[in-house]
Amino acid sequence: MPPSPTTIRRDGRSAIVHLHGDLVVQTARVVHAKLRATIRRRNVRTLVLDFSYAGRIDSAGLAVLSLIHRQLAQSGKQVELVNMADQHRAALVLLPDDGARIPEAVIELGTLDALLERLGTGLLELRASMVAFARLVAETVHQLARIVTRRARLPAGAVRHHLEVMGVEGIFIVSLLSFLTGMTMAFQGAVQLQRFGAGVFVADMIGMSMVRELVPLMTAVIITGRTGAAIAAELGTMQVRSEIDALSTMGINPVRFLIVPRFLAITVIGPALTLIGIFVGILGGMLVASATLDLPAVTFWARIVDRVVLLDFMHGLGKSLVFSWIIGFTASHMGLRAGGDASSVGTATTKTVVTSVFFIILVDAIFATITTFMRHG
Amino acid sequence: MSPRTSNRMSDREILLECRDLAIGYDKPILEHINLTIARGEIVALLGGSGCGKSTLLRTIIGLLPPLAGEVIVFGQSMYELAPEDRSRLLRRTGTAFQQDALFGSMTLEDNIALPLRELTKLPQSIICEMVRMRLALVGLPGMEHRMPTAMSGGQRKRAALARASILDPELVFCDEPSAGLDPVVAAGIDETLLRFRAALGVTLAVVTHELESIKTIADRAVMFAHGGIQAEGSIDELAHSDDPEVFGFFHRVADHPAGAGATAAT
Numbered sequence: 216m217p218p219s220p221t222t223i224r225r226d227g228r229s230a231i232v233h234l235h236g237d238l239v240v241q242t243a244r245v246v247h248a249k250l251r252a253t254i255r256r257r258n259v260r261t262l263v264l265d266f267s268y269a270g271r272i273d274s275a276g277l278a279v280l281s282l283i284h285r286q287l288a289q290s291g292k293q294v295e296l297v298n299m300a301d302q303h304r305a306a307l308v309l310l311p312d313d314g315a316r317i318p319e320a321v322i323e324l325g326t327l328d329a330l331l332e333r334l335g336t337g338l339l340e341l342r343a344s345m346v347a348f349a350r351l352v353a354e355t356v357h358q359l360a361r362i363v364t365r366r367a368r369l370p371a372g373a374v375r376h377h378l379e380v381m382g383v384e385g386i387f388i389v390s391l392l393s394f395l396t397g398m399t400m401a402f403q404g405a406v407q408l409q410r411f412g413a414g415v416f417v418a419d420m421i422g423m424s425m426v427r428e429l430v431p432l433m434t435a436v437i438i439t440g441r442t443g444a445a446i447a448a449e450l451g452t453m454q455v456r457s458e459i460d461a462l463s464t465m466g467i468n469p470v471r472f473l474i475v476p477r478f479l480a481i482t483v484i485g486p487a488l489t490l491i492g493i494f495v496g497i498l499g500g501m502l503v504a505s506a507t508l509d510l511p512a513v514t515f516w517a518r519i520v521d522r523v524v525l526l527d528f529m530h531g532l533g534k535s536l537v538f539s540w541i542i543g544f545t546a547s548h549m550g551l552r553a554g555g556d557a558s559s560v561g562t563a564t565t566k567t568v569v570t571s572v573f574f575i576i577l578v579d580a581i582f583a584t585i586t587t588f589m590r591h592g
Numbered sequence: 593m594s595p596r597t598s599n600r601m602s603d604r605e606i607l608l609e610c611r612d613l614a615i616g617y618d619k620p621i622l623e624h625i626n627l628t629i630a631r632g633e634i635v636a637l638l639g640g641s642g643c644g645k646s647t648l649l650r651t652i653i654g655l656l657p658p659l660a661g662e663v664i665v666f667g668q669s670m671y672e673l674a675p676e677d678r679s680r681l682l683r684r685t686g687t688a689f690q691q692d693a694l695f696g697s698m699t700l701e702d703n704i705a706l707p708l709r710e711l712t713k714l715p716q717s718i719i720c721e722m723v724r725m726r727l728a729l730v731g732l733p734g735m736e737h738r739m740p741t742a743m744s745g746g747q748r749k750r751a752a753l754a755r756a757s758i759l760d761p762e763l764v765f766c767d768e769p770s771a772g773l774d775p776v777v778a779a780g781i782d783e784t785l786l787r788f789r790a791a792l793g794v795t796l797a798v799v800t801h802e803l804e805s806i807k808t809i810a811d812r813a814v815m816f817a818h819g820g821i822q823a824e825g826s827i828d829e830l831a832h833s834d835d836p837e838v839f840g841f842f843h844r845v846a847d848h849p850a851g852a853g854a855t856a857a858t
Contacts (some may be wrong), residue, residue, distance in 0.1 A: 370710065371709065452696075453695075456691055456693055456696070457689045457690075457691050457693040458693045458694075458696075460650075460655050460687075460689065460693065461687065461689055461693035461755075463654065463655060463679075463682070464653045464654065464655070464682055464685070464686075464687040465682070465686075465706070465710075465711070465759075466679040466680060466682040466683035466707075466711060467679075467706070467707065467710050467711065468675075468679065472710070
C-alpha cells in the first residue's frame with residue numbers, strides 16, 4: 216500500500232491535517248513523522264486532525280494518535296479530532312484514558328544528556344556491584360571463621376558433592392587439553408630448537424611453561440567455563456525462583472549454605488586439576504619428544520627434574536589458587552545478583568565467564584611482572 | 593475497623609506490628625503503613641496487582657529494608673537486630689513464597705527437612721517422621737521421594753506450606769497461596785491453612801487477591817491502594833464498604849470500563 220497522502224494546511228495558529236486513506240501499520244511511520252514535524256513548529260498551538268477522508272485505523276494508527284496527543288500535552292498544545300466516522304470513534308476506545316500521565320520514558324533526552332545519564336547509571340551500578348562483591352567476600356570469610364571455630368556447621372555432604380561435580384568430572388577435559396597442549400608445544404619446540412641443535416631443551420621449555428604458565432592459565436579458563444558458569448547459573452536460577460530468599464526466611468545463612476561449600480571445593484579443585492594437568496601435559500610433550508627427537512623419556516624427565524624446582528610449582532599452584540578464588544567469588548557474586556527473569560541467569564553466566572577470564576589474565580600479568588622484577592631487580 | 597474487632601485484638605498478644613512503614617526499592621511504593629497482627633488471627637493483605645503487597649511482605653520478612661518506619665516482630669524491631677539475631681527471630685516465622693521456592697535439586701523430603709537438618713540436632717529418624725506427618729497434614733502423604741519438578745502446581749504450593757511450617761512457627765506468611773490454581777485445588781489450600789491454625793495454633797498473614805479464598809479463611813483484611821492502606825476491617829465490613837474502590841474489589845467491578853478512554857476525541 217502506498218504511503219498515506221496526508222496534506223497539511225495552516226490556519227492561524229492551527230495546523231489542519233487531512234488524513235487520507237488508512238492509518239495502519241504500513242502508513243503509521245510516515246504519518247507519525249509528518250505530524251511530529253508539524254507539532255514541533257513553535258507557532259502551531261493546535262493540531263486539527265481531519266478524518267473526513269480517513270479510512271481504517273488499526274493499533275499502529277491509534278499508537279500514532281496516542282503519541283501525538285501525549286507529545287502535544289507535554290508542550291502545552293492541543294489536538295482536535297474532527298469529522299470522525301463511527302468506526303474511528305469505536306477504535307478510539309483503545310486509546311489510554313489519561314493523556315496527562317506522560318511516562319518518563321517518553322521524554323526524549325538530547326544525545327549528550329542521554330550519554331551522561333547512561334554513564335552515571337553505569338557508574339552507580341558498578342559501585343553497587345563492587346560494594347556487594349566486597350560484602351560477599353567479607354561474609355564468606357566470616358562464615359568460614361564461624362565454621363572453623365565450630366559456631367556454625369557446613370551443610371552435610373555439600374563439599375563432597377561439589378568436589379565431585381567440579382573436580383572429578385573435570386579431570387578428563389583438563390587432562391586431554393593439557394596433553395594436547397604438551398604435544399603441540401613439543402612439536403613446535405622441536406622444529407625450532409633442532410635448527411640450532413638444541414632439541415634437548417624441549418624438555419626445559421615444556422617443563423617450565425607447563426608448570427609456571429600454561430597449565431595454571433588453561434585450567435583456570437576451563438574451570439571458568441565449566442564450574443564458574445555452572446555456579447552462576449545455579450545460584451541465578453535459585454535467586455530467580457526465590458529459593459535464596461526462602462533460605463533467609465528460614466533463618467539459614469545463604470552464604471554459609473551455598474557459597475562456603477562451593478568456595479572450599481573450588482579452592483581444592485583449582486590447584487588439584489592444575490597439578491594433574493601439569494603432569495599430563497609434560498607426558499604429552501615427553502611422548503612427542505621421544506618420537507621426533509629421539510630424546511629418551513628418562514633423559515627428558517631428568518632434565519625436567521633438574522630444571523623445574525619447587526618454587527616453580529609453588530608459583531604455578533599459587534596462581535591457580537588465586538584464579539580459583541577469582542572464579543568462585545565472581546560466579547557467586549554474579550549468580551546472587553541475578554533476579555527478575557530467566558534472561559538475568561544468562562547474563563550472569565556470560566558476565567561470570569568474561570569477568571573471570573579478564574581478571575585471571577590480569578592477575579597472571581601481575582604475577583609475571585612481580586616475579587620478573589624479583590629475579591632481576 | 594469495627595469496635596468488636598478492636599476489642600478482640602486488644603486481648604491478644606501482638607505478633608507483628610508495622611509502624612509508619614514506607615517500603616519500596618528506590619521510591620516508596622507504600623507509605624505510612626501502620627498495621628498489627630495479633631496471635632491466632634488470619635489476616636489477608638489485599639490489593640490489586642502491583643499495589644505493593646508482595647513488596648511489603650518482603651520487608652516484613654526481612655528481605656528488603658524499609659525506606660522509613662519499623663517492622664516489629666515478636667516485640668523486636670527486625671531491622672535493628674544483628675544478622676544472627678534476625679535469623680534467630682525469623683526461625684519463629686515461616687514463609688510460603690508465591691513461586692513455592694522449593695529446591696529443584698532436592699526431593700520433597702529433603703526440601704521439607706532442610707530447616708530441621710540445618711537448625712536442629714534432631715536425629716534423622718525423627719526428622720523423617722516429622723516430614724511424613726507434615727506431608728500428610730498438607731494432603732501429600734507418601735510423596736517424600738518425589739522431585740518438585742514431578743509435581744503439579746497445587747502440590748508444590750502445599751509442599752511449600754509444609755516446609756514453611758515444619759519448625760512449628762508462630763507466624764506464617766503466605767504470598768498468593770492459591771494464585772493460578774483451579775477452584776478445587778485452591779479450596780484445598782484454604783482448607784490446609786485453616787487446618788494449620790486449628791492444629792498448630794499458627795497466626796497467618798496471607799497476601800492474596802483471590803476473593804473466594806479471602807472470604808473462606810480471613811478474619812480480617814487490610815486493603816492496599818494508592819500507596820497506602822485503603823481500608824481495614826472484617827471481611828463483611830469491607831464487602832459492604834462505601835468506598836467505591838473497596839466495593840469494586842469485593843464485587844469485581846472493572847476500574848477502567850471500555851470506552852473510558854478517547855480523551856482526545858472532540
